[in-house]
Amino acid sequence: MMRQVQALLFDLDGTLVDSAPDMAVAVDRMLVDVGLAAAGEDRVRGWVGNGARRLVMRALTGRVDGEPPEADVDHALALFLRYYEERLSVRSRLYPGTRSGLDRLRADGYGLACVTNKPERLARQLLSDLGLDDLLPVVVGGDTLTVRKPDPAPLHHAMAALAVPAEQTLMVGDSRADVEAGRNAGTGVVCVPYGYSQGEDVNALAPDVVVASIEELHGFLRGAA
Numbered sequence: 001m002m003r004q005v006q007a008l009l010f011d012l013d014g015t016l017v018d019s020a021p022d023m024a025v026a027v028d029r030m031l032v033d034v035g036l037a038a039a040g041e042d043r044v045r046g047w048v049g050n051g052a053r054r055l056v057m058r059a060l061t062g063r064v065d066g067e068p069p070e071a072d073v074d075h076a077l078a079l080f081l082r083y084y085e086e087r088l089s090v091r092s093r094l095y096p097g098t099r100s101g102l103d104r105l106r107a108d109g110y111g112l113a114c115v116t117n118k119p120e121r122l123a124r125q126l127l128s129d130l131g132l133d134d135l136l137p138v139v140v141g142g143d144t145l146t147v148r149k150p151d152p153a154p155l156h157h158a159m160a161a162l163a164v165p166a167e168q169t170l171m172v173g174d175s176r177a178d179v180e181a182g183r184n185a186g187t188g189v190v191c192v193p194y195g196y197s198q199g200e201d202v203n204a205l206a207p208d209v210v211v212a213s214i215e216e217l218h219g220f221l222r223g224a225a
């Protein structure tokens, strides 16, 4: 798997950034507005990973596979996005080892990109607020193309921007959508165990390797080089 890695594609929420605290505030404000009970941060953590629309669908139904009426989703999504944008990076934090790991990976010359299911505009703003925009200038969001992870197209888009083929790229993520997107695109797949994986153990998703942090990923690639 570690054949000549030249580029790394990073998931954002749950991999680089613990963004659930701010997302939970926005979800709860939305839920109260539409007459439902606030869900709280722990439940919201279990709903993040497949884009803002899916997050809202889960919040409205309390179910990971919930399918509320389209008009309800449209209304709630607009509220969620407005509230989330107002407080995008108040409590969101980089996971330990993210900054140092990305710095070292860049110093070693790897191509780095962010491939997230978050709306691109919010992803760019969050990366900028947390000081990662220089390290990750290539950002593909959930609405950059017409499809999102687990579709391989966002990964292909990022790899084209980095000019690195899939055989020399690793997708680094925290959930099933990332693992499947990597497999579909033909990249290697790395998981972190601390993110949002809708209650699934990332080991059960059979990534090529699980690393405890982005800094550990750097050490792992050094060792494999």
Ligand SMILES: O=C(O)COP(=O)(O)O
Pocket: 011, 012, 013, 014, 048, 049, 050, 051, 052, 055, 115, 116, 117, 118, 119
């Ligand atoms: O916003 C989401 O649903 C998840 O975003 P992610 O792909 O960065 O985990």
Ligand SMILES: [Mg+2]
Pocket: 011, 012, 013, 014, 015, 049, 173, 174, 175, 195, 196
């Ligand atoms: Mg994620």
